[in-house]
Amino acid sequence: GAVNGESEGFLDSSKQRDLSIKFHWGHNHDFGNGVIYPGLMQNRHIEILVHFISEFGLPTDLHGKRVLDIGVWTGGTGLLLAAMGAQVVALEEVRKYTDTVNYLARSFAVHDKLRCLPRNLYDALPMFADEFDYVIYSGVIYHVSDPLLSLRLVFSALKDGGACFLETYGLESPETVCRYEGPGVIHSGNAEDLTRTGWNYFIPSPNCLGTWCRDAGFQEVEVGGVGADSRLFGVARRSHFLDFCRAGLSRATCR
Secondary structure (H helix, E strand, O other): OOOOOOOOOOHHHOOOOOHHHHHHOOOOEEEEEEEEEEOOOOHHHHHHHHHHHHHHOOOOOOOEEEEEOOOOOOOHHHHHHHOOEEEEEEEEEOOOHHHHHHHHHHHHHOOOEEEEEEHHHHHHHHHHHOOOEEEEOOHHHHOOOOOOHHHHHHHHHHEEEEEEEEEEEOOOOOOOOOEEEEEEEEOOOOOOOOOOOEEEEEEHHHHHHHHHHHHHHOOEEOOOOOOOOOOOEEEEEEOOOOOOOOOOOOOOOOO
């Protein structure tokens, strides 16, 4: 419940999303001995990984694998990936949540397997080239201002044979389209309690998400349909590195 937008370095906290200003637990965490912190997403981090495993081929044994987890909030998926044996690098641009994830990694004694960096994906991903076996890109791509660039950065950070597992708010349409909302659209909650949700940018249809992935360089792409909860899942695999169209690219130095 702590409110500390200024400590995040914002010039104007009133322009930022509520979850960045006020601390909210994102996932259910059970510390044992009856100490349980419920999160806004409850057990969805478990359900999402189960879907990646059962429908899109994420292995259950990740020993010896390096995994990048993007936009981790309070670390639900990152902790599970570490428990599955992976060496996990997590990214979270809100520092209060980065601190939380690293605290939880120490609390659950997986700090040798999980570290969270206080960086956004555009700044952090260029540090990694051909490094990760898997990337978990869940609940994030519709919140970023440049989804195609983000996917190219993910592509470059993966090893040959690596895969990016995607989960996003989706648009039900047979067309290759996305809906733009922008940060001014609020879906629920109230300003007084700083509990509002929204701050979405581009919400893709299944064909749009698949086209983004292929245009970013991924050679094998599989995208499911939009579910009853308006969520969309997919996987994009890099068989080998190759260049892509750079006309109009917002970051010309992107590998």
